[in-house]
Amino acid sequence: MKRAISYIALTLTVAAPLSLPALAVEPNAPQALITRAEAIRIAVQNKLSAKFTSTTEHKKNEQGALVEYYAVPSQPLLWVDEKGYTERGKAVMAEIAQADDYGLRASDYELPESFNAADANATDRLAEAEIKISFAVLDYAYDARGGRIKPSRLSPNLDPDLALPNPSEVIESIAIRSNPAAYLRSFQPDQPQFEALRQKLIELRGGKVEAADKPAVTIPEGPVLKLGVVHEQVALLRKRLDLPSENADGTAIDATRFDEQVLDAVRTFQIAHGTIPDGMVGAGTRRLLNYGRQPHAAGSPARIRSILINMERWRWLPHDLGSFYVTVNIPEFMLRVMSEGKPAYTTRVVVGKPDKQTPVFSKDMQEVVFGPFWNVPTSIKVEEIRPFLRQEASWFFGGGGWNTRVFEQHNLRIRYGGQELDPGSIDWNRVDIRSVELFQPPGPGNVLGRVKFVFPNKHDVYMHDTPQKFLFANSVRAESHGCMRVQNPDQLAAVLLKQDQNWSQGRTMLAIENGYDQHVPLRQKIPVYITYFTLNINDDGSVSTYGDIYGHDARMAAALKL
Numbered sequence: 001m002k003r004a005i006s007y008i009a010l011t012l013t014v015a016a017p018l019s020l021p022a023l024a025v026e027p028n029a030p031q032a033l034i035t036r037a038e039a040i041r042i043a044v045q046n047k048l049s050a051k052f053t054s055t056t057e058h059k060k061n062e063q064g065a066l067v068e069y070y071a072v073p074s075q076p077l078l079w080v081d082e083k084g085y086t087e088r089g090k091a092v093m094a095e096i097a098q099a100d101d102y103g104l105r106a107s108d109y110e111l112p113e114s115f116n117a118a119d120a121n122a123t124d125r126l127a128e129a130e131i132k133i134s135f136a137v138l139d140y141a142y143d144a145r146g147g148r149i150k151p152s153r154l155s156p157n158l159d160p161d162l163a164l165p166n167p168s169e170v171i172e173s174i175a176i177r178s179n180p181a182a183y184l185r186s187f188q189p190d191q192p193q194f195e196a197l198r199q200k201l202i203e204l205r206g207g208k209v210e211a212a213d214k215p216a217v218t219i220p221e222g223p224v225l226k227l228g229v230v231h232e233q234v235a236l237l238r239k240r241l242d243l244p245s246e247n248a249d250g251t252a253i254d255a256t257r258f259d260e261q262v263l264d265a266v267r268t269f270q271i272a273h274g275t276i277p278d279g280m281v282g283a284g285t286r287r288l289l290n291y292g293r294q295p296h297a298a299g300s301p302a303r304i305r306s307i308l309i310n311m312e313r314w315r316w317l318p319h320d321l322g323s324f325y326v327t328v329n330i331p332e333f334m335l336r337v338m339s340e341g342k343p344a345y346t347t348r349v350v351v352g353k354p355d356k357q358t359p360v361f362s363k364d365m366q367e368v369v370f371g372p373f374w375n376v377p378t379s380i381k382v383e384e385i386r387p388f389l390r391q392e393a394s395w396f397f398g399g400g401g402w403n404t405r406v407f408e409q410h411n412l413r414i415r416y417g418g419q420e421l422d423p424g425s426i427d428w429n430r431v432d433i434r435s436v437e438l439f440q441p442p443g444p445g446n447v448l449g450r451v452k453f454v455f456p457n458k459h460d461v462y463m464h465d466t467p468q469k470f471l472f473a474n475s476v477r478a479e480s481h482g483c484m485r486v487q488n489p490d491q492l493a494a495v496l497l498k499q500d501q502n503w504s505q506g507r508t509m510l511a512i513e514n515g516y517d518q519h520v521p522l523r524q525k526i527p528v529y530i531t532y533f534t535l536n537i538n539d540d541g542s543v544s545t546y547g548d549i550y551g552h553d554a555r556m557a558a559a560l561k562l
Contacts, residue, residue, distance in 0.1 A: 036082035036123060043127035044077070045070045058147065062138045065167035066131070069175070078175055079133040080126045084115075088180050089133055095181035096136050101202055102188050103311035104143055109136040137174060137184060141165045144187035146315030154555040157359040158532075159459070160316035189314040191321070192341070196537035197314070201307045204300075218290040225281035229258040237281060240289055241265040305562045306545070309553050310535045312560065317362070317529060324499055325527040326365065326453075328463075328484055330358050331534045331546035333477040335463070335486060337495050345495045350466070350477040350485040357550050358482050360532045363455040364525035368493055370515025371442035372452045376412065377460060380481060381433045385412075389428050402428055410447075412440050442516050450512050451489045453496070455528045465489040478549050484530075500524055 034042075048067045069075055079089030099106040112129035116122065145165055151158035165187065177183040188194070217240040222233050235255040238245070243265055247253055267277040270285060281289070321327075321338070328335045330351050337345040352358035356379075376385070388406040404423040407414070414421050415437040426436075440446050449465020459482065466485040471477060486492055490512050497503035500522045511518060532552055536544045548554065556562075 037077060039123050040080065040082070040126045040130065041070060041077055043123055044130050047127060047131060058142065062135060062167045065138070065171055066134050068168060069171050077130055080130050085129070091181040092133060092137060092184060095184050096140050099140065102144070102198060103201060103308050109139055111136055134171065138167050138170055140184060141170045141187045144315065149556070149559040151316065154559055155552065157357045157550070158552065159359050159361040161362055162316060163318055189317070190319055191314055193537065194311060194314040197307050197311045200537050200543070201304065201311070204304050219281065219286050225258055227258055227263050227279065230256050232256055234258045234262065238262060241269060305557055306535045306553065308560065308562055309556045310533050312556065313531065313533060321529065322527045325529060327529040327531060330530065330532045331549055337492070345491065347492060348472045348477065348487040350471050350479050352480050352482040353478050354550055356481045358461060358484060358530065359459045360530055361457060361459065362527065362529045363457045365453055365455040365528050366522055366525055367454045368496065368520045369452045369454060370511040370518040370520070371450060372446070372448045373442060373517055374440040374446055374448045376438040377481065378434050381438055386433045410440065411443065411445055412438055414438055449489065451493050476547070496526060500526065
């Protein structure tokens with residue numbers, strides 16, 4: 001009887017501050033009928049609705065999403081019940097606790113501490129725990145998709161399209177998932193290179209091993225296994241080392257006996273993994289057997305920092321890059337056409353100078369242009385052409401003129417007010433060069449060469465051919481005004497048009513030779529990803545690094561507080 005009275009008192013205490021009509025019970029219903037789970041949910045909603053304490057738009061959106069979710073009486077609690085943390089809650093907290101393995105920081109997500117659900121104030125504490133876990137889930141999903149920093153604030157040349165999750169969709173989706181931890185993990189990039197970076201990060205931080213690395217057969221904790229021992233784990237050891245189950249004459253082997261054959265196999269395994277070949281299976285060799293690799297010493301802070309920075313850049317890209325796409329890695333000065341996850345074509349590129357940077361962004365290629373016109377960008381008009389236009393005095397006639405040889409030297413034409421004009425007829429003191437259309441017609445000297453690849457973007461950059469072929473021999477190829485010059489544009493065009501329109505190699509070569517402002521619209525737009533990866537994990541586990549030519553690594557390290 002005392003227990004019933006105390007329970008009624010508890011529910012009355014929790015229910016007293018009700019202020020949300022949608023959550024109130026029937027007017028004539030006894031308050032004792034409110035279950036503890038309902039009391040927890042009511043307390044959750046009251047705490048969330050008290051006031052918006054968030055300062056950022058993102059946090060306000062999160063709080064609004066949670067208020068909306070918990071305002072619906074039929075919505076279940078997600079992480080706790082009247083007894084404490086549910087299995088779902090424990091699984092999600094365990095997943096968030098591993099955030100460091102994914103290049104995030106577990107300490108960034110405030111998780112509740114353990115407590116006794118039978119305490120007098122347990123309802124309030126359970127409500128707090130529900131709220132903290134929900135906020136941690138939303139923050140984790142947001143960060144996993146690249147929300148920790150806003151790239152464009154670091155540099156206008158960092159302009160990726162971030163696919164940040166909608167808080168309402170996240171909380172509604174995770175509520176119905178049978179495996180909420182796996183759903184939360186799905187916000188991490190799922191590209192093979194991200195996983196390779198992740199594994200290298202774990203290795204350099206001391207060799208913690210992931211479950212994915214474990215072989216099919218593992219050896220549980222137990223006694224030291226050595227020559228002469230008979231134990232059921234020896235049978236597992238034999239399977240793990242892929243030893244035969246029969247003798248050469250066909251007779252059965254005692255699988256539980258640690259014999260000379262097992263001894264030799266264990267020693268061979270130990271030698272291969274760089275440990276002392278004593279032939280005994282203790283705790284250390286067990287770890288090697290179970291994880292398939294030897295723990296490594298911690299890596300240098302600089303290398304770990306570089307890995308974290310490059311993992312963050314993978315969050316800027318979509319989960320699905322497409323089955324066929326083009327990617328340029330600026331610090332590597334390389335272009336790749338990817339088909340079904342594998343390189344279909346690779347070539348060198350020249351990218352922007354440090355003061356004329358090629359931006360990081362993603363757009364769809366829409367057309368290939370053979371024999372292109374070059375429309376001179378405003379920056380080149382102002383910074384590189386206007387200074388050559390200087391007025392010259394005439395000693396004999398007392399007049400003046402303009403030095404317009406720069407137009408003749410580069411075969412540049414001028415269109416102003418809809419008419420093509422002789423540059424010598426223009427008073428450049430009265431005409432702003434930014435207002436004139438300055439272009440170079442197709443031809444052998446055209447700076448775009450014989451073909452360009454157009455993916456419209458606000459940065460007004462694209463890929464193109466170039467007459468300056470000698471630049472591709474340089475190891476550092478940062479020489480352009482921002483556009484990407486392609487070493488073998490004819491081959492690139494052939495690969496793209498074969499894929500898109502089934503053009504033959506000959507047809508593409510003919511277009512390159514004879515095209516004059518010939519625009520070939522693509523039937524299917526091809527994604528183009530301009531990236532900035534300064535570190536790559538190769539297939540054999542080795543690391544390739546590239547120069548931070550634009551200083552983006554330093555900016556990101558500061559923003560991420562690495």
